[in-house]
Each structure stands twice: as C-alpha cells, then as structure tokens.
Amino acid sequence: MKLKSLREAQHSGVGDFLRGSLQLAADNALHAPAKDCAALRAVLTERAREICDIRADLAPLANLLERWQTEVNRISETELEDFRWRAAEAAMALLDASKTAVRDVAMNVARVISKGSTVLTHGPSSTIREAFSALAERGVQAIVTESRPACGGWTLAGKLARWGVSTTLITEAQIGVFVRRADCVLVGAERIMADGTIVNRVGTYLVALAAHDQGVPFYVCCETFKRHTGRVEACEFPESDPSEIGSPPAEGVTVRNVSLDSTPAWLVTGWINEKGLVPLLEG
Amino acid sequence: MKLKSLREAQHSGVGDFLRGSLQLAADNALHAPAKDCAALRAVLTERAREICDIRADLAPLANLLERWQTEVNRISETELEDFRWRAAEAAMALLDASKTAVRDVAMNVARVISKGSTVLTHGPSSTIREAFSALAERGVQAIVTESRPACGGWTLAGKLARWGVSTTLITEAQIGVFVRRADCVLVGAERIMADGTIVNRVGTYLVALAAHDQGVPFYVCCETFKRHTGRVEACEFPESDPSEIGSPPAEGVTVRNVSLDSTPAWLVTGWINEKGLVPLLEG
Secondary structure, three states, X not given: OOHHHHHHHHHHOHHHHHHHHHHHHHHHHHHXXXXXXXXXXXXXXXXXXXXXXXXXXXXXXXXXXHHHHHHHHHOOOOOHHHHHHHHHHHHHHHHHHHHHHHHHHHHHHHHHOOOOOEEEEOOOOHHHHHHHHHHHHHOOEEEEEOOOOOOHHHHHHHHHHHOOOEEEEEOHHHHHHHHHHOOEEEEOOOEEOOOOOEEEEOOHHHHHHHHHHXXXXXXXXXXXXXEOOXXXXXXXXXXXXXXXXXXXXXXXXXXXXXXXXXXXHHHOOEEEEOOEEEOOOOO | OOHHHHHHHHXXXXXXXXXXXXXXXHHHHHHOOOOOHHHHHHHHHHHHHHHHHHOOOOHHHHHHHHHHHHHHHHOOOOOHHHHHHHHHHHHHHHHHHHHHHHHHHXXXXXXXXXXXXXXXXXXXXXXXXXXXXXXXXXXXXEEEEOOOOOOHHHHHHHHHHHOOOEEEEEOHHHHHHHHHHOOEEEEOOOEEOOOOOEEEEOOHHHHHHHHHHXXXXXXXXXXXXXXXXXXXXXXXXXXXXXXHOOOOOOOOEEEOOEOEEEEOHHHOOEEEEOOEEEOOOOO
C-alpha cells in the first residue's frame, strides 16, 4: 500500500480508505528506513501526518491514526525488529476491529430489511456493499444511483447482479422518480457529526429529502466509530478535481465538483450500527 | 424541417419542439405531394398524426396541431396553391404567437428577478434561455445543472458565459449544495397539469424539494398555453433510450432513463407567464 493507492481507495468509500490508512501505517512500521527505534518512531509520526493530510477534514482518519500512535508510543525502544513488528501489529489490530464492526453492521442491516424488499442506495460504501452481500440471499432488489462523476454505482450494480440481486441503475436526477418504488433507502456515511448530521457522498441530502417526502424510511449504516462526539463543525468540504466532470464549455464557466453533502438528522429514520437499529441522536 | 430533426429538437426543450412541429406542419402544407385540395387535406391530417405520435403523452402538442387543423378545415377547397399557402400561414401564425408568448414570459422574468441575483436552473428550456438573454444585462449569475444524459446544461452554460453571465456548472448530485447559494430557482415546464403539478426534465422535483427546504423561491416559467385545463392525468412518462446513459455493467442490471418527473404545486413559489408572476393555481 502506497500513499498514491490510498488516495485512490477513497473512490470505493471512506471505510476502505480508513482501513487502507491502517494498512499503510503497518507497511511503514515494517519497511520504513530507520537506524534505530527512536528514528523509526519519528519517521512513523511524519508518515502518519502525510496520511492525515490526504483528507485533513476527515476527523475519523486523524482519530484512528492518533489511536494507533498512542499504542506505538507505549512500545519500549529495545530491539528495532521487535519494535517494527509490534507497531505493525497495533495497526492490524485496529484494522481487524474495523472489519469486524463492518460485518456486524451488515448483519444488523440484514435483520432490519425484510425479505424481498426493494432497497435504494446512493454513494460508495464498503458497509453497504457488505450489507448487500448479506441481503443477497433474502431476495432483495436494488436501485443504485450511478454516483457521477466517479460512477462507483456502476461497479456496485455489476457486483450486486453477480450476487443474484436484481438491480436497477439510475442517474442521480431520477432519484425522485425511483425512491417511491423502494421500500427503504440505505446509505453509508463518511461521518456523523455530533448533532446527527450525516456527511456522505454528494446527493445523499436529495435522496433523504425525496424519501422523507414520499414516506420511505431512510437508514444510515455505519460503525459507531464514524460518529463525532466533539463540537459541531462547519460543513465545508474539500472539492475534487472539476476535470472529473468535464472541461468548461466556454470561458466564464466554472465547473464545480463538491463531492460530499450534509443531511440533517430530522431526515434520517434511524442508524444501523454494530449494536443494531438505533435512533440517530442516541447511538 | 423533417420528422427526424423534429425528434431531435426535443433536447433543447419542449417549446422548441412544439414550435418545430408547427414549422413542419407549414412545410408539409407547402410541399406535400397532392393532386388537389381534398387530397392535401388528407395528407396533412395523416402527417399531423405522425407528429403527435412522437410524443403521444404531450397534450400541448395534440392541442396545438388540433388548433391548426381547425383553421385548415375552415379553408375553402378552391385553388390548390392558394390552399397550401393559407394552411402554411395558419401554422406560422400559431408559431409567431408562441414566440411572442415566450418573449413576454422572458420579459416578465426580468421584472421579477432582482439585479445581481444568483439564479439556479435545471433542464433544457427555450423560455429560460430567452429569460437569461433578458437578464444578462442585469448582472445576474447562473448556476446550471449539466442535465445528464442529454447534457443540455453544458450548451446553456456556454451560451450564458458568452452573453457575459458568470456561470457555474454542476452535476445533478450537487443541487442540494448549490441551491442555498442561489437567490432563486427558475425552471421551464413541459406542461402544467390541471392540479398545478409541474412536468419537467427529471430532477426538477429534487431541485424543488431542496429549494423549499432551504427557503429559496422556486419559479416555473412558461406560457399559459402549457397549462392543461382538463382532468388530472396519471404522470406516467415515456422512457428514453437507456443506452444514452450507458450499457449495463453486467447481466441482471437494468439501466433506466426516465426523462421527466412531476413536482407538486405546493413546492412552487409562483408561475411566471405572459401576464406576469401569478399563483400557480390561479394562472
């Protein structure tokens, strides 16, 4: 795992990205050049900062790496190879805990969603992918948005169909037409703010508004770890490269590519996490 | 004007398409092969039916051609060339009336929108294009959705920029992020149902929901002619070719391309038509 491939991992959802960052931290622990334990500790701190800088706005990333560094700081500086191994192990333990959490969320999703339901989803999310793998045997149908410009919806739709889930692929503009044909909406989350605001792939807010207007339950599915507990932050998100969407058709046109939006808690029916289905503001 | 180019005219909005149908009717009147007036009348009726079949769901199209045929039926069957000329003239008179109505709507839009406003728009509409040409000198800024898959937003954005309107181009998914940066939303309409439901390019309903949630005024701009007065019809719309969006990524995936949606009257702030800004249900 390199910094470059970690940046690309963002396209398949923030969960994969966070786990990738732990994988990279473990790789650094094992392979970063250093003459002794103190030097390695300094290099790992520097590299962790580089990882955090990929998404400086993403508090769960900083929290996760901070948690890992706390563990690393507890390791005594004796033998270099032993230090490397124990630092890597600490990262892998956090990674395993995250994978277990995702599986638990997916199992809880399968408990909440009735057999034969039609489920609409939007935005890349490893948790949603995992949930559908658990739902595939329960005869659910999927409606998946393409999620332009990265178009992760196309990959997800192909995967679901191969698992035997009858899948409909739509443009974002058709969300309002198709949400009324769904029994519920399931989305992942990049993070949940202290006030219950969901931060997720741009367009999630529109799905939530349409689901609310049509009386369709709207569930957010993610690990408790993604919940911020601190103060409510301003929701200004970094912008992706506009050329992913296209070149301006004329001078005087600015193409914008904001990739996240925020959905207020009142539009969310419930939060499915490791514990089960819980009210968003008490999870 | 041929049937084929008329079908393509739909991409730039239903107003252009309706006016194109009158242009085609006039061309048919002048050039369709016929040995006498009675034969020509029969040919024109047949051709008008072909035009209506392009969009059998579009009542304003049937109404317009019916109105024209009523005029044609009043023409006495004397000299063939004279008959041709009068039938064509009847179509052109309706076309001129439609152009005048669009200009009047655009002027009324320019009266309603304050100088320096930021206006968000979605979907192709000749009325909106005309309105922006009237607004260009008033220092407005535009936020335009790309309107995938036909992507008429790219053409409109280029046109606005060349008129000196500072223009932002966004994907449909970003509507919720950008609507709060707009002072108002302006959309055209393919038609307005008897109960005030707006039928327009798919995604309009999402724009209206977001505008309502953010407290941004949402205006529909179109000629009174597009208002249905009859019973409320079911809103099942014809579907466009899914290959415009892309090929299914796997067997078991169905790509859908519904190109219209309906927006209920309660989400609409007002209707700007030839008379001015009027409440939607009293226009």
